[in-house]
Amino acid sequence: MINGGLTDNILEKILKINEYPALKQPCKASIKNLNAWFGTKLVLKNVNLDIIPNSVTAIIGPSGCGKTTLIRCLNRMHEMTPGAAAKGQVIVDDVDIYDKRVDPVSIKRRIGMVFQKPNPFPTMSIYDNVSAGLKLNGVKDKRLISEIVKESLEGSALWDEVKDELDKPGMGLSGGQQQRLCIARALAMQPEVLLMDEPTSALDPIASSKIEELVHQLKKDLTIVTVTHNMLQAARVSDYTAFMYLGELIEYGPTNQIFKTPQKELTERYISGKFG
């Protein structure tokens, strides 16, 4: 070109700034050679995946590809299904949660879960829904419980809407509020990782966008892994995206890269809506 461009030095600096964060960062959780079965059917095939701390990782893929099974393996919920089994390693902060010495209950405290359909305890008040886990775990200090309930409801962006009706039934809330109540319930246990299985699929667009904003806020303190059928939601909320197909992890990388320049043709075809 006649008009000179940037010098190589400046260009190099700009290119460095624009580089995608490498997946070589420290991991919150590292999944190694994970296989899972329902009876004799192999539903997860040798999955290897590193979960980056304080990030949102979205797992996408067509129905039956193993997304939900994968996140249920991350807090040992999978094995609670009769006939289900898992083999491999899920290392969270240097501890393999599948090690025989590890108590599965303690894992579920550290790694919380929110489900597709909001499921508040039907007979409990809003307050009791959030405090139930604490009480079950032996916390008796009422002042401490109240503080944690308030913090959890603030953390799930529900406090302002329910602070004057904490004694009302959780089931009386709207669907979106119920889901945020379930998130508050999970947050009350002060988990390090929050697993979300299609958390907005039963919600209207406004309630969904509130959950998405909440996920964005929560990642400051937590590591979040979410399963979603909504690829645009994955594109909006996640930092990293994993694409699964027929029980295999096909591609994993920064969300920006997966949605702009996927490396595998299968990923490209799926996210472009050419199959699924």
Add this chain to the structure above:
Amino acid sequence: MTRLLDLGIDHIRDIIMDMTKLSEYSVVIAIGSYQESTSVKKQIFEWSEKLRVLQDEVADLAIELIARYQPVATDLRFIRSCMEISYGFSRFGRYAYDIVEAIETMGSISDCDKSAVLEMAKTVRDMIFLSVNALKSRDKDVAKKLYELDDTVDALYRTYIRVTIITQNEKPRDLRCYISASLILRYLERISDHACYIGDSVNYIVTGNSSPRR
């Protein structure tokens, strides 16, 4: 099953293909008018305007497709690139018009030495052809060839200006010949740049890698 997005992408592709023909004709005929001293200003103006309208159509349609279908991956890169490519073709039309306007402003230039312009025009015409074919065949490797030709074009431009200045005293030129050639060489040089950008866009569509502008 055809995706609804594909209907829109096909429409954008059709508009871009119309633009390739129109922009190619505009430049070729503008250069022809310099060579033959014919008047084509009205025709080139119409085509240039048409190219601008088509560029707006591509931009509107691209925005609509992004808003309605939230395309990703190759679809997204294609749509984004079409906005840049259509701008490139629109500029071809505009520079073609600038060329014929320069010719008309200068009056009679039939006695001028036109060899420098015609030499560069031949290379630029090749570049337009290459960029259009790269787009049609999605050939990512054409960008490199286009930049090589662009270097040739840049060198021709610089050489003409330098030689003219250096030899001005010993070999005085008709000012009309010098100004018309300088302007047209500059317009051709800009067309050459846009042909390179089109090559870059094709590379981006295919690989997802953006090339830093030189």
